[in-house]
Amino acid sequence: MSDTIAVEIKQLPHAEGLPLPAYQSAHAAGLDLCAANSADAPLLLAPGSYVLVPTGLTIALPENYEAQVRPRSGLAAKHGVTVLNAPGTIDADYRGEIGVLLINHGDAPFTIxxxxxxxxxxxxxxxxxxxxxxxxxxxxxxxxxxxxxxGR
Structure with missing residues (x-):
């Protein structure tokens, strides 16, 4: 297996101006996904509630590959915010927008x-x-x- 594979990605109009997913370190396993909600309408995630956050991205994975949407450890550790269906699975034949289902397990509201x-x-x-x-x-x-x- 090679070290890299080509994955086609398309930014939808509501993601204009946002960075493409990127690895944040040389050995990172995951590409960070950004919220593509309106700048005028931050999403307020109350404790115990969940929301589907748009990314404004669609991808075309090669056959026999998947994309897993996983939590960011910092959001979970600092705010109790995580991916509800972790890991979310994006199949190779899916061409719709990637959405991230976030839930707030914390005690305070969280603004996205x-x-x-x-x-x-x-x-x-x-x-x-x-x-x-x-x-x-x-x-x-x-x-x-x-x-x-x-064991325990």
């Missing part, structure tokens, strides 16, 4: 301003599974032990 970095997008390869029905599964040391079964 135009151009603010609100999430990160990670491009990842996809392996499709062929499911095979069986009567029994192979045994393992863990067996059916689930939540908390391997």
């Amino acid at each position: 301003r135009r151009g603010e970095r609100i999430a990160q997008m990670v491009i990842a390869p996809v392996v499709r599974a062929e499911l095979i029905g069986v009567e029994t599964l192979s045994e393992t040391a863990r067996g059916v032990g689930g939540f908390g079964s391997t």
Whole structure:
């Protein structure tokens, strides 16, 4: 697998003037996504509420790739704001606008301003599974032990 892949991206009119998603460091896994709401209409995210934030971007991923929309750790740690359906999945055949579903788990309202970095997008390869029905599964040391079964 090569170090880079080509991903076509289109800015919609309401994203004019905003930067394209970008890696913020040499080894960053995610490209930061910015809010493309109107500068005249910041989005107020009350505690416990959620909102779909437009990015003004559409992409064309290569076959056998996906884009994952993930939270930004700083927003989560400082404000309790995170991606509700993390990770959100963008399939290779989707051509609509990328939206970021943010939720405020914090105690204070949070204002989302135009151009603010609100999430990160990670491009990842996809392996499709062929499911095979069986009567029994192979045994393992863990067996059916689930939540908390391997420790605290």
